[in-house]
Each structure stands twice: as C-alpha cells, then as structure tokens.
Amino acid sequence: MQEISVGIDIGGTNSAYGLVNKNGKIVFQDSMPTRGYAKVEDFVKALSLKINDAIKKAGDVKIIGIGIGAPNGNYYTGTIEYAPNLEWKGIIPLAKMFQESMGVPAVLTNDANAAAIGEMIYGGAKGMRDFIVITLGTGLGSGIVANGDVIYGFDGFAGEVGHTLVCTEGGRECGCGRNGCLEAYASATGIRRTVFELLGTTNHPSVFRDVTFNNLTAAMISEAALKGDKIAQVAFESTGRILGIKLADSVAYTTPKAIFLFGGLAKAGNLIFEPTIRHFEANLLNIYKNKIKILPSELNESNGAILGSAALVWKNINNE
Amino acid sequence: MQEISVGIDIGGTNSAYGLVNKNGKIVFQDSMPTRGYAKVEDFVKALSLKINDAIKKAGDVKIIGIGIGAPNGNYYTGTIEYAPNLEWKGIIPLAKMFQESMGVPAVLTNDANAAAIGEMIYGGAKGMRDFIVITLGTGLGSGIVANGDVIYGFDGFAGEVGHTLVCTEGGRECGCGRNGCLEAYASATGIRRTVFELLGTTNHPSVFRDVTFNNLTAAMISEAALKGDKIAQVAFESTGRILGIKLADSVAYTTPKAIFLFGGLAKAGNLIFEPTIRHFEANLLNIYKNKIKILPSELNESNGAILGSAALVWKNINNE
Numbered sequence: 001m002q003e004i005s006v007g008i009d010i011g012g013t014n015s016a017y018g019l020v021n022k023n024g025k026i027v028f029q030d031s032m033p034t035r036g037y038a039k040v041e042d043f044v045k046a047l048s049l050k051i052n053d054a055i056k057k058a059g060d061v062k063i064i065g066i067g068i069g070a071p072n073g074n075y076y077t078g079t080i081e082y083a084p085n086l087e088w089k090g091i092i093p094l095a096k097m098f099q100e101s102m103g104v105p106a107v108l109t110n111d112a113n114a115a116a117i118g119e120m121i122y123g124g125a126k127g128m129r130d131f132i133v134i135t136l137g138t139g140l141g142s143g144i145v146a147n148g149d150v151i152y153g154f155d156g157f158a159g160e161v162g163h164t165l166v167c168t169e170g171g172r173e174c175g176c177g178r179n180g181c182l183e184a185y186a187s188a189t190g191i192r193r194t195v196f197e198l199l200g201t202t203n204h205p206s207v208f209r210d211v212t213f214n215n216l217t218a219a220m221i222s223e224a225a226l227k228g229d230k231i232a233q234v235a236f237e238s239t240g241r242i243l244g245i246k247l248a249d250s251v252a253y254t255t256p257k258a259i260f261l262f263g264g265l266a267k268a269g270n271l272i273f274e275p276t277i278r279h280f281e282a283n284l285l286n287i288y289k290n291k292i293k294i295l296p297s298e299l300n301e302s303n304g305a306i307l308g309s310a311a312l313v314w315k316n317i318n319n320e
Numbered sequence: 321m322q323e324i325s326v327g328i329d330i331g332g333t334n335s336a337y338g339l340v341n342k343n344g345k346i347v348f349q350d351s352m353p354t355r356g357y358a359k360v361e362d363f364v365k366a367l368s369l370k371i372n373d374a375i376k377k378a379g380d381v382k383i384i385g386i387g388i389g390a391p392n393g394n395y396y397t398g399t400i401e402y403a404p405n406l407e408w409k410g411i412i413p414l415a416k417m418f419q420e421s422m423g424v425p426a427v428l429t430n431d432a433n434a435a436a437i438g439e440m441i442y443g444g445a446k447g448m449r450d451f452i453v454i455t456l457g458t459g460l461g462s463g464i465v466a467n468g469d470v471i472y473g474f475d476g477f478a479g480e481v482g483h484t485l486v487c488t489e490g491g492r493e494c495g496c497g498r499n500g501c502l503e504a505y506a507s508a509t510g511i512r513r514t515v516f517e518l519l520g521t522t523n524h525p526s527v528f529r530d531v532t533f534n535n536l537t538a539a540m541i542s543e544a545a546l547k548g549d550k551i552a553q554v555a556f557e558s559t560g561r562i563l564g565i566k567l568a569d570s571v572a573y574t575t576p577k578a579i580f581l582f583g584g585l586a587k588a589g590n591l592i593f594e595p596t597i598r599h600f601e602a603n604l605l606n607i608y609k610n611k612i613k614i615l616p617s618e619l620n621e622s623n624g625a626i627l628g629s630a631a632l633v634w635k636n637i638n639n640e
Contacts, residue, residue, distance in 0.1 A: 128474070129474065130473055130474040130478075144573065144574070146466055146467075146471045146473070146478075147466075147467065147469050147471065147472075149467050151466045151467065151573070151574050151575075152467075152575075153450055153466070153574055153575020153576070154448070154449065154450040154575055154576060154577035155575060155611065157575055157607055157608070158450075158466075158572075158573065158574050158575035159572075159573070159575075160572040160605055160607075161572060161573065163572050163605045164569040164572045164573075165565065165568075165569060165603070166488075167487070167488075168486075168487075168565050168603075176605055176606060177606060178603070178605070242488075245485065245488050248485075249484040249485060249569075250573070252478075252479075252480040252481060252483050252484045253464065253471070253478065253479070253481065253484075253570070253573045253574070254464070254471050254473055254478050254573070254574075255471075255472075255473020255474055255475060255477055255478035255479075256473070256474060257474035283485070283488075283498070285480055285483045285496055285498070286496060286497060287477050287480075288477070291475065
C-alpha cells in the first residue's frame with residue numbers, strides 16, 4: 001500500500017488539489033472553483049467529496065495527512081486570518097475543518113511557506129538547512145528556512161519580505177496601505193508598474209505605448225524585452241536592481257545557502273536572474289560575496305503549489 | 321559542588337572573563353588586556369592561568385565549559401575569522417585552543433549572538449522562542465533567535481542587521497566598504513555622525529559647535545538633549561526614525577516577540593526608545609502592529625558580555 005499525502009492549494013479563484021507520494025509523484029490532481037461557496041463549510045464539504053472520489057480511484061493507497069497552502073494561513077493555529085482575496089471573512093479554522101471532514105491530520109500554512117517546504121522536500125533545497133524561497137506572482141511572498149525549519153515567528157506570520165521597504169520616502173503605494181514595499185516593485189504587478197512609470201518618464205519608443213495598464217502582463221514584458229524593446233529591458237534592469245539589493249539585505253538576516261525564485265516573474269529566466277544576481281553580488285557585505293546562489297525553483301508553477309502543500313505533511317512527520 | 325560556566329568576552333582592547341553559575345550569578349570576574357600578545361598562543365596561556373587561579377580561589381566548583389564571545393566569531397567552526405580589531409590575523413581556532421588549554425569543552429560565537437543567548441538564559445527573553453537583540457555600540461550588532469535557536473546561517477555568519485541598507489544611493493560610508501549601512505546611522509558612532517551632519521546642514525545653536533568630532537561621545541549627546549540642545553534632540557529623532565524603520569523590516573523576516581536594545585546608545589533610555597518605537601509602529605505592516613515590544617536589555621553592559629558568553633555553555637547543554 002502506497003502512503004499518500006493530500007496537497008491542497010487555496011487560491012482566490014481556484015483551488016488545486018492532488019494526491020502525492022513521498023517521492024513527489026503526483027498520482028492524481030485536479031482543481032475546483034474557490035469562489036461561489038458563501039459558507040466555507042460548503043466548500044470543505046465539496047472539496048472533501050472530490051478528494052474522497054480521487055482516493056477511491058487511486059486504489060491501494062493510505063492517506064497519512066492533508067497539507068494546505070492558503071493566503072494568510074497561520075501554521076500555529078491552522079487558520080486563515082482575514083484573507084483579502086477570499087469570500088470567507090474573519091478567522092477560518094480550515095485545518096480543523098478538513099481534519100474533521102476527512103478523518104486524517106491536517107496542517108496549514110501560507111502559500112510561500114508551503115513553496116519553501118516543497119523546495120526542501122521535493123526541489124532544489126533538498127539537504128539544505130538554510131534557504132529562502134521568494135514567490136514572484138501578483139505579490140512577493142517569502143518562505144524562510146533557518147536551522148532546517150520554516151521561520152513562522154512568534155505569531156505564525158513571519159516571512160513577509162515583500163513588505164520590507166525599498167525606500168522610506170516617496171515609494172509606490174502598496175496594497176497593504178503603506179508606501180515603498182518591495183512587492184510594489186519586484187513582482188509581476190511591480191514590473192507592470194515600472195513599465196508604466198517608464199512610459200511616463202522616458203521618450204523611448206515601445207510597443208507598450210499602445211497597451212493599457214490592465215491589458216499588460218509580465219509575459220508580454222518578457223517577450224518585448226527579448227525583441228529589443230527598450231522600455232521592457234529597462235524595466236527588467238530596474239526590477240532586478242531593486243530585488244537584488246533587497247535580497248542582499250535578506251542575507252544579512254539569515255544567510256541562506258541559496259535563494260530560490262518561484263512564480264510568474266521568475267519564468268522570465270535570464271531577463272530577471274541576470275540583473276538580480278548582478279546587483280545582489282554588488283550589494284552583499286564582503287563576507288557573503290560569491291557564496292550564495294540565486295536559483296530558479298525546481299518546482300514548476302503548475303504543480304509546485306500542490307507539491308508544497310503535500311510536502312507539509314512529510315515535513316511534519318520528519319519533525320516528530 | 322556548584323556547576324560553573326566560564327564566560328570570556330574578547331574585545332579589541334580588553335578581554336573580560338568571569339565564573340558564572342546556572343542562575344546567572346557571577347561568582348568572580350576580572351579582565352586583562354587583549355593587546356600586547358603578538359602570538360594568540362601567549363594570550364590563551366596567560367588568560368588560562370588567570371582563569372585557573374580564579375577557579376582555585378572559588379573553591380568547591382565544577383567547570384562544565386567555556387563560552388567565548390568574540391568579534392567575527394564563528395559558532396560552527398569555533399574560529400575567529402579576519403577580525404579587523406584584533407592583532408591576530410587570518411583564521412584563529414580559539415575555541416579549540418581554550419579547550420586544549422583548560423581541558424573542558426569550549427564554544428564560541430560573535431559578541432551579538434552571545435548577547436542574545438545571555439538575554440535568553442539570564443535576561444528579558446527567558447521563555448521566548450523568537451526575539452532579536454540589537455547591540456548599539458561602536459557599530460550595530462545583532463543576534464537573531466527563531467524557533468528557540470540562534471540563526472547562524474549556512475556558514476556561521478548570519479545576523480548582520482547593522483549591514484542592511486538604509487538607502488541604496490547617497491548613503492554614508494560604512495566601515496565595511498559599502499555605503500548606506502544601518503550601523504553608519506544607528507550606533508554610538510552613527511549618532512555622532514548625525515550630530516556633525518546637522519552642524520553642517522542647520523543653523524541651530526548647539527554646545528557641539530565647540531566640540532571636535534573625535535571628542536564627541538554618545539553620552540555627551542544624551543546629556544545635551546536632556547538640557548534642550550536642538551541638534552542633540554534632532555539627532556536622536558533622526559537616529560530613532562532610521563532604527564525604527566529598519567527594525568520594522570526585521571519583523572517582516574522573523575517576527576520576534578520582542579526586540580532588545582543593548583549597549584552604549586541604548587543607555588540613552590527614552591531619548592532613543594521613544595522615537596524608535598514611534599517610527600517602528602508607524603512603519604510596521606498592519607498584521608504586526610501593537611504586537612511586538614522594543615525593550616531595554618535586562619543585562620547590564622558591564623557584565624552582560626560575560627553573562628552572554630557563559631550562557632553559551634548552558635544553551636549548548638540544553639540543546640544536547
């Protein structure tokens with residue numbers, strides 16, 4: 001009988017789920033809408049039914065636990081707390097609800113911490129005791145591992161590198177209500193903002209002079225940069241500079257052996273890695289220079305979230 | 321028989337040492353010059369003799385280990401590596417040398433990590449699993465504890481918050497060769513630099529218009545601020561603002577339950593705490609607001625270094 005962990009990734013629009021074995025093989029995966037369930041109880045019921053169906057089809061498996069990655073997820077309490085992109089308001093005890101619905105232990109954390117655990121169990125951070133995963137999506141998430149464990153902080157909400165400040169005055173508005181946060185610059189949204197700032201501050205010709213803000217995607221910026229669009233190229237240089245400088249700061253905190261970049265903007269490959277690494281090295285304290293790698297995540301975006309969530313279960317078993 | 325840990329604090333000029341019991345009582349303490357020993361072997365021999373004398377005088381005690389706090393100390397290797405303020409160059413295996421000289425286990429870390437362990441074992445961080453100690457002396461040192469353990473990073477040199485950047489352009493020269501590091505602003509030296517910058521940029525009358533840079537001390541700035549000197553007051557406001565903003569960043573990394581300030585500049589009391597806490601709260605991400613305390617260290621400066629070093633031994637025994 002094969003031991004299986006269930007990975008669930010709760011997104012604002014859809015939730016992905018899968019059955020994952022200890023080697024990181026996804027034996028089944030699917031997704032269902034997160035929206036449309038006014039009561040979270042109905043969502044848990046619907047998803048539990050789907051997971052039970054999948055388990056039946058999978059045959060000779062033993063479910064050892066459920067791992068959940070969710071926005072604003074708190075590992076200590078197993079709750080989702082005031083997630084702005086979900087319909088369910090307040091504090092939702094999601095881990096307990098799945099535990100009761102499915103009859104196996106459930107553990108929950110935020111999506112970036114799940115990505116870090118996925119990297120540790122299944123990805124490029126195998127065997128590393130100190131590393132950081134940065135997720136470059138709509139925002140910038142971070143999962144920090146030190147001494148072999150995720151840093152959750154005293155209240156379960158540590159690891160918000162996206163909300164460290166790039167500048168203390170005159171910074172961009174951030175969704176958190178403050179100004180100057182890293183994620184307002186270094187994220188899929190941040191680079192779109194940079195393109196639009198450059199359209200205003202420079203006279204470079206650019207394909208983006210005929211595109212609206214709402215229609216612009218990070219993928220379009222990559223494509224244009226590769227074709228020689230000056231605005232797109234400067235936007236990557238600027239984004240990499242800010243990200244590199246702030247990652248150099250992060251080394252002064254926990255001195256990871258590697259920093260993994262995951263998510264939409266990381267898919268731009270060398271366009272983002274080259275300037276990030278260059279400015280990172282230029283800004284590192286001398287004792288850290290040429291010692292720390294910035295690497296692409298070894299999890300791919302389509303299944304990384306499921307693997308990360310499922311890995312939570314194996315990580316918890318290892319810690320016991 | 322009383323169990324005793326030997327604490328040694330290696331300074332650029334003098335080295336303090338003491339015999340400390342498990343409750344943090346220093347049963348003996350003294351110091352000797354660090355300078356004047358061209359060969360580190362001679363220093364270890366001289367200090368070992370002094371410690372052995374102290375042990376004899378202390379009577380019925382059992383030495384369980386030696387803890388050493390030293391600049392550029394590496395916990396993993398027990399070595400001092402390229403310490404700019406010491407006469408011994410290169411990599412010095414100091415823990416091993418004391419272990420052989422004294423015949424008991426010796427463990428070494430840098431001074432700020434020793435201060436953090438001292439706070440955890442003997443001071444205000446008792447029972448806390450997540451906290452940060454910031455030492456505000458000539459420079460700014462930091463010891464970061466998460467999940468109950470000091471974060472040493474993959475190579476033993478984590479926790480250099482003093483070398484995170486306040487600004488990415490136009491910052492002050494730092495001793496590390498870069499510009500804009502936090503310790504160039506928030507430290508006993510940093511506030512002296514701020515006073516001199518203000519003497520240049522403002523026309524405020526000030527007692528410091530008759531003082532040279534080399535003669536100015538942080539204690540003089542405290543005294544002047546209390547007497548209403550405008551330059552001194554603005555210097556504290558400016559220092560607290562920069563420190564508060566950067567400590568808000570540090571919460572986004574490890575989310576400590578408390579941040580303890582230790583060392584010369586922390587002795588300024590409310591002059592430094594009030595603006596630091598005000599700007600800290602104003603710059604915290606909303607989920608962290610009003611949850612994290614900035615507190616004075618409960619170790620005093622004269623014996624804190626010895627207690628911190630001695631506490632290393634107890635901490636290591638607890639971890640085994």
